[in-house]
Amino acid sequence: MAAGGKTFIVEHLDEELGPWSELEYSAIANETRDTRGRFILSSLPPTFRVPAALSSNGAFTAERRGVEEIYAADRSRVCLLDPSASEDLSPEDGDKFDAFLFGGILGDDPPRDRTSELRKKGFEGRRLGPKQMTTDTAVRVTRMVVQDKIALDGVPYVDFPELKFNEHESTEMPFRYVTDQAGQPIMPAGMKELIQKDADKAVDDLF
Numbered sequence: 131m132a133a134g135g136k137t138f139i140v141e142h143l144d145e146e147l148g149p150w151s152e153l154e155y156s157a158i159a160n161e162t163r164d165t166r167g168r169f170i171l172s173s174l175p176p177t178f179r180v181p182a183a184l185s186s187n188g189a190f191t192a193e194r195r196g197v198e199e200i201y202a203a204d205r206s207r208v209c210l211l212d213p214s215a216s217e218d219l220s221p222e223d224g225d226k227f228d229a230f231l232f233g234g235i236l237g238d239d240p241p242r243d244r245t246s247e248l249r250k251k252g253f254e255g256r257r258l259g260p261k262q263m264t265t266d267t268a269v270r271v272t273r274m275v276v277q278d279k280i281a282l283d284g285v286p287y288v289d290f291p292e293l294k295f296n297e298h299e300s301t302e303m304p305f306r307y308v309t310d311q312a313g314q315p316i317m318p319a320g321m322k323e324l325i326q327k328d329a330d331k332a333v334d335d336l337f
């Protein structure tokens with residue numbers, strides 16, 4: 131039986147909640163609820179409108195406070211997932227830490243290292259291997275390692291998958307994803323459709 135009960139904190143660092151982040155956060159909330167954890171979205175601006183898909187999720191908490199304030203008395207129990215950390219995450223880190231902290235940042239290519247905003251706060255860091263992941267993928271991998279006790283190199287993944295929309299349209303995603311049993315990248319519900327819509331819009335904007 132897998133150990134549950136971990137807290138996953140995403141410190142929201144973007145100005146607003148775009149549709150991509152909303153799908154990513156909903157996926158994190160649903161998977162966290164299904165595995166008996168807690169999901170905190172922290173540092174939310176006063177104007178932040180919490181989407182219904184999140185507010186109705188019992189595992190989810192919206193927080194105005196930042197992670198430093200929430201964990202002021204217990205900083206050593208928080209692990210920052212940091213692409214520049216010198217040590218990779220291991221199943222034993224599930225005993226060392228209660229809470230796992232992620233940057234609420236959309237992936238960018240090339241990566242701009244906005245996780246540095248969290249690194250400055252001084253939490254102990256761990257890496258999830260050398261490739262950039264989307265935030266929901268990073269949470270998924272962390273949960274598999276610290277709750278399901280799967281070593282990082284045992285997590286099935288695919289790098290830079292090509293999403294095919296039809297015979298003529300496809301796009302390559304510049305991230306690492308966990309794969310499902312059919313070897314397909316796991317993405318939030320609705321994400322593939324959103325990516326196609328954005329790609330179509332970019333083409334329309336050319337005319």
Ligand code: SAM
Binds near residue numbers: 236243261
């Ligand atoms: N381009 C980014 C940046 O500016 O740092 C990466 C952002 S990534 C989409 C969102 C979050 O997922 C990061 O802040 C980090 O917490 C986590 N993450 C993604 N890939 C990771 C990796 N390989 N190792 C550790 N954490 C990772």
